[in-house]
Structure formats: structure tokens, C-alpha cells
Amino acid sequence: MSAPAAVPLLTTPLNALHTELGARMVPFAGYSMPVQYPSGLMAEHQHTRQAAGLFDVSHMGQLKLVGPDAAAAFESLMPVDVIDLPVGKQRYGLLLNDAGGIIDDLMFFRVAQSEIFVIVNGACKVGDIAHIQARIGQRCEVIPMPDQALLALQGPQAVTALSRLAPGIEKLVFMTGGNYTIAGCDCFVTRSGYTGEDGFEISVPAAQADTLARALLAQPEVKPIGLGARNSLRLEAGLCLYGNDIDTTTTPVEAAIGWALQKVRRTGGARAGGFPGADTVLAQLDNPASLTRKRVGLIALERVPVREHTELHSLDGQKIGEVTSGLLGPTIDKPVAMGYVLPAHAALGTRVNAIVRGKAVPMEVSAMPFVPTNYFRG
């Protein structure tokens, strides 16, 4: 994921603050990003699960699609229902290639009937914007928003901290949002995130990001959290990391994110198909026996971390798959992983072996999330 050495790293609008806070900076998606602060990954992870953590995710891509045909146009790129998403609501989406592989996963928000706000992965944003522009640039305006920073405030006390600065914001429920003035900053806020916890994502003009971040960090519940804990939090929540768990070679059905494909776009639905790779994806949905692999959650039965690219074997020693993300989950306090296995080994409770440094570590196919989610649904 790191940028080629010759390319200087970009910085986010919070770069000076990260340095001031003593962050350890690493290259990620072409940016210099905080991987952890002095308290360390474990403490940061636990703080987010127990109180509230502030994440700088300004490397992510933000853009707007504007025009009367924007929703229908965007829907033509994804296997999800865009057209019927009500104004004021947010949804998870997937850009697919013509083979049904995942170009990126994203969040989109219906700002108005003719305006959609989209947040995509940092490492994919240049390609995503080019793809969207090329495919639907004739049908709606595609407006990148490079001058917006993005902060995430996550954890059970995020609402306490944020509503102190923006009374009324506690009324938002999961996957809704709106405009708020917070500490004098012009914010667009959604109640969502990528940790499995209740929380908010806040889009703010880059020039105001430092002011907003300092105002949030001044709240007693809030501490800064790095990308390291973001990764362990999202994995415990069973959420995919693009580039590890999903990529252009995996379809949404193989990736077990069929829940993101609403009925209206499936076979028999009013707007079935009509997205890139529809033939492949719908055939897999209609005939699960045709799948050659499936993403599953795994918990190790011994206290040995099982990391990405670790081979998975059946109990009789055949290679059946590979781990795509894995670590010792700080909250569940067990080694957890996700990976792809042959469908015959994908049922919950199936025992497999991970081959770690030549030794078999027993694992069990397990339900995700590994840690119960804590979303606020009102």
C-alpha cells in the first residue's frame, strides 16, 4: 500500500497536529498517516471500544455526483439500490468491474434528490473518480472534493462528546446525517463509521480541520487513534479492508457481502441487473453451488496470531484457502482472521488448520462480527 519511494508522501490537514501529539507516521495510500500515538495500539483500541476515539481519515476520497440523473447513473455502476435511497440516508456500495470484481467499496449519502455524496478508499480514489467520470460523466456532474478533510469520531461516548459541541446531533440514527456547525466549523456529519461502534464521520473543509480536531480532542472522552487500531477495530467488526479482503479479483458473492445487494437489483427484482458484471454476480447469487471460494471469519483455537497470506488447510492436509486479514483481536482477546476457503469448508463451526511457520494452528470458521456491533438505530 505504500507509495513508491520516488513519490513524496502527501500529508493531511492534521499533519502538524499528529506530530504535536507524538504520532508514529507511516506511508499509507500515498499519505503520511498516524499508525499510532504514544499510548499505543492496544490502549487506543480499548479506548475506542470504551469511550471515544478520533481518527484522521482525510486520505479517503470525497466526491459529489450532481444532476437529475445522478442516482440512476450511479446505480448503473453498482449492484445496490441507489434510486430508492431516501434523502438524508446513507448506504454501503460497491463499484464493480465488468467481471463482477470489486473496484472499491464505498459509502454514499443522498444529500438531495439530485445530489449524492460519496466517500471512497484513499488508495483507490484516483482510479474510482476516473472510472466514475468515464462511465457516467455524461449523465451527471462528477465533482471531486479534495479540499475536504474527513474525521471519524467512534465509540460509545462519541455521541456524548459530539452533542456537547453540537446539541441535537444525538438525534441522528445509524446511516443518517446532515449539516452541523461544530466549534465554528462547517461540518457534514453522518452517524456511521468503520469500527463496529456507534460514532460519526465528519467531512469538514481542510482549512477548518485542525480547529475541529482540537475541539474534539478537548472533550474528556476523546483520544486520538491511529490506523493500527482502526485496522484491529474493523477486523473485530468483521468489516473488509479493501486490498486485503476484497479486490478486483473477488466478487461480492465470494466476499459474502451479498447483504449489500438489495432485492430490487437481484434476479426477479424490479431493476434486476444492469450493473457491471451482473451476469457473473447474479449467476453466483442464484446458484451458490457454482462458487469456488467464500470469505469466512476464523477464530484460532490456540493463542497464535494468524496473519494475511497464511495458508489454510483442511484437517486432512489439503490446501483449501488463504487468510486475507488476521491479528490478535484486542477486545475478543483471541486471534481472529478472515480469509477465503473452498465452499465445502465455509460452514460455521468447520475446523481448519492455518499453517503458521510450518506448524498447524487449529481454527474454527466463525460468525462475524467477532465483537458485537454497537450501532445506534434509535
Place this chain on the structure above:
Amino acid sequence: MTIKFSKDHEWINAADANAAVVGITVHAQDALGDVVFVDLPEVGALFAQGEVAGVVESVKAAADVYMPVAGEIVEVNEALRADPSLANSDPLNTGWFFKVKLSDASQLDALLDEATYADFAKNA
């Protein structure tokens, strides 16, 4: 007998050449972050200098533990296996990894002394 350091960020205290103590340095544990797992060698195993004898893992990364000198493993730190965070909280004492019977004590001479290692780690 003073403590010597390797460029792989291990320390070795060879006060007893039949049971020299090996661990990871303060710099190494700081770079790794919170240690959650250690894989220790078998007692009786023989290793050449520079061979991988163990593994130390934090939530975010795994790192090999190399043999700073050749020898036979005579004891491993079961307390560390049970509580890997000792590698963070007390890396130079109770967070030791294993003890080794030296095959060739002269290999110690090529290792770094504390001041040289401190300079090396600063630029690592």
C-alpha cells in the same frame, strides 16, 4: 561481563557462557508496539548464529528473533510465553526470551557494546 547487542535488536548477557540470556532491546519492543505473542524455540535445539530462533508479534506486526550467537537452547522463558507484555514492560530483565549454551564465545566480540548499539538504533 557486560551486555552485548546485535544489529537485529537483540541483547545477550553471557555472564554464564553455559546459559547466556537473550532478549529483545528497548528499541525493538518500542518499534513493534504492544507484544501479544512470542514463539520460543525448543529446549535442546541447536542454532547457527543469525538463524531464526523465535518470533515476537504485536497486534500490527510479526518479527523474527535471531540467534545473536551460535549455540544450544538450554531454557526458555515460560513467564514470557504466558505474558508476552513482559517484552514491553521489562525487556531487559523479566522479559528475556531464552538462554543459550554458547558454541563459540568469540562470536560475542563482534557484537555491539551498549554505546555503539545506542548509536545504531538511533539511526535504525
